[in-house]
Amino acid sequence: MIYYFDSVYVIGGLALLFLILLAFLKFMKRKSNMYLLCFSVMYIYLCVVLDLTQFPIYASEGMKAAMGGQNVWREMNLIPLKTIVTDFSMESVLNIIVTIPLGFGLSFLMRCSWRQIMLSGLLVGGCAEAGQLLTALWVGFTFRHVNIDDILLNIIGVLVGYGVFKIFRNVFQWGYKKLETNSNAFLSYIKCVCDDNSDAVLK
Numbered sequence: 001m002i003y004y005f006d007s008v009y010v011i012g013g014l015a016l017l018f019l020i021l022l023a024f025l026k027f028m029k030r031k032s033n034m035y036l037l038c039f040s041v042m043y044i045y046l047c048v049v050l051d052l053t054q055f056p057i058y059a060s061e062g063m064k065a066a067m068g069g070q071n072v073w074r075e076m077n078l079i080p081l082k083t084i085v086t087d088f089s090m091e092s093v094l095n096i097i098v099t100i101p102l103g104f105g106l107s108f109l110m111r112c113s114w115r116q117i118m119l120s121g122l123l124v125g126g127c128a129e130a131g132q133l134l135t136a137l138w139v140g141f142t143f144r145h146v147n148i149d150d151i152l153l154n155i156i157g158v159l160v161g162y163g164v165f166k167i168f169r170n171v172f173q174w175g176y177k178k179l180e181t182n183s184n185a186f187l188s189y190i191k192c193v194c195d196d197n198s199d200a201v202l203k
Helices: 008-028 033-054 061-066 082-086 090-097 100-108 114-139 148-179 185-194
Strands: none
Touching (some): 008 033, 033 100, 033 114, 082 148, 090 148, 100 114, 100 148, 148 185
16 A cells, blocks of 8 residues: 555645644734745645655555565664765755755744754754654555664755855845835845844744
8 A cells, every 4th residue: 555645634634734823823823924925835845845755655565575574773874974975875965955945944934043943954854754764663664764864964954045045135135225125015024034133023
């Protein structure tokens, strides 16, 4: 049996969770429409990451036998930098790329420091690897290897994304002052996001 991300149960559950979170932010936290838009983009991005890292899930006795039974433990890597040094590949590059949007976009939802950004990469990468481990334990085998180096590459990705955000912020601040453009809801929100001296909570 194969479980796909686009099954009615997965999509339905994620859609229901999205509506609950959106209602909470709108009516309980009184967030603006711009904040809700940024949150929606981030939620969709995280759903894409979920799809890329966890699905499809293969649950087949035939596949389990072909893989030699439970292989998650013997193929797991818990030694930092081991595969980065000896087996850096396109998959390694993709592990960096996948979290760049997180490093860039998180500042549109909350005030972030380099340390917080790094922790967000650790959290997302750790959850992805934990999900792969739990799936392997559930179905009895895995095609995805649990690898601590993937988490390190995810952290590099968010730091790159945050660096890109810092560049974007400086360019936006320069352009905003230079053009003296009239503010609208979109530009006002971006200006607040990019304002170094603003202690206001994004809303």
